[in-house]
Amino acid sequence: MFSNQKFQSVNTLEPGEYEDCVFMDCQLSGADLSGLVFEQCRWVRCDLSTATLKSTAFRDNSFESCKLMGLHFEDANLFSLSFSFKDCLLQYASFFQLKIPGTQFLQCQMEEANLEEADLRRAVFQGCNLLNAGFDYANLEDADFQTAYHFRIHPDRCKLQGARFASNNLEGLLTHYKIKVEKS
Secondary structure, rough: OOOOOOOOOOOOOOOOEEEEEEEEEEEOOOOOOOEEEEEEEEEEOOOOOEEEEEOEEEOOOEEEOOOOOOOOOOHHHHOOOEEEEOOOOOOOOOOOOEEOOEEEEEEEEEEOOEEOEEOOOOOOOOOOOOOEEEEOEOOOOOEEEOOOOOOOHHHHEEEEEOOOOOOHOOOOOOHHOOOOOOOO
């Protein structure tokens, strides 16, 4: 068990449980993180792109300015899965069928992310680029898209009750109907 430790610029992690740890500038791209447990950990400027997450536990983790491209979060341990993201690169990341209500995505690049069939009730997508992100059959009730952009959400394929959008980004809800929204 690793507790209350700081890991700076490492490129491998020993098997085990990490609690209240801080990871800074770690290069773990392509690493096998299978079976590791991260509880209340903070990740800053780390690269975990394409890492293997088979049964990896993320319980109350925060990611800040991290590169998380191509991660399959649905492969992680689903028990108490919770995290937040700020200024992260999440292109091609997959959250397929995950139950992660209330997740915060702040100023993230989420192009081509897979959020299909996910439970994203009360999630916040503040300032996120969602170009070509997939949302089909997701639960987006009470989610906040007010400052998100480039999203395309098919209203007939998602639960949207109470979701918040700004008047200048409604086009992303209407594209599937081939309605043209003119900017005034």
